[in-house]
Amino acid sequence: xxxxxxxxxxxxxxxxxxxxxxxxxxxxxxxxxxxxxxxxxxxxxxxxxxxxxxxxxxxxxxxxxxxxxxxxxxxxxxxxxxxxxxxxxxxxxxxxxxxxxxxxxxxxxxx
Numbered sequence: 592x593x594x595x596x597x598x599x600x601x602x603x604x605x606x607x608x609x610x611x612x613x614x615x616x617x618x619x620x621x622x623x624x625x626x627x628x629x630x631x632x633x634x635x636x637x638x639x640x641x642x643x644x645x646x647x648x649x650x651x652x653x654x655x656x657x658x659x660x661x662x663x664x665x666x667x668x669x670x671x672x673x674x675x676x677x678x679x680x681x682x683x684x685x686x687x688x689x690x691x692x693x694x695x696x697x698x699x700x701x702x
Contacts, residue, residue, distance in 0.1 A: 594634040595648045603657055606647060608675040613644040613698060618651045618658060618668040625684040626667040632687045633669075636694070643698070644671075671697050 595617070598606050607614045617633055619626035630648075637646030651658040651666055661670060661677060671679040671694065679697035 594630060595637060595646055598647045598649050600654050600656055603649065603654075606645075607672050610645060610672070613671055613673040613678075613701075615644055615646045615694065616670050616672060617646070617648040618661075618663045618666060618670070619648050620650060620652045620666050623666040629667050629669075629684045632684075632690060635687060636690065640691075640694075644694070673698075673701055 596606070598616070607616055615633070615636070617626070617629065619629075633646050633648070637644075640646075649657060651663055651668075661680075663670075665682045667684060668680060668682050669690075670677045678701055679693070681693065685693075
């Protein structure tokens with residue numbers, strides 16, 4: 592999984608919590624099949640919505656402190672952060688159209 596920017600425990604605060612725009616974070620692991628299925632969708636969303644949000648990934652196995660802090664219990668978990676706080680989260684892969692609708696709803700709720 593290398594098409595999205597990877598964050599870790601040393602870069603999470605800067606790239607996610609202090610970001611200028613909303614950040615969609617995918618918590619993933621190498622062994623997670625649905626995580627690999629979700630990668631092309633998240634890559635497309637990141638490219639298409641580049642002006643609206645940033646899409647990154649974090650390996651939950653390699654970054655257990657952050658995963659525990661946000662109570663990530665299953666993978667893939669996607670969490671949308673805005674102004675340093677999670678404003679939306681969902682567990683499991685989903686089709687691109689459904690993901691975009693959920694993201695739009697979450698972002699509109701914050702405007």
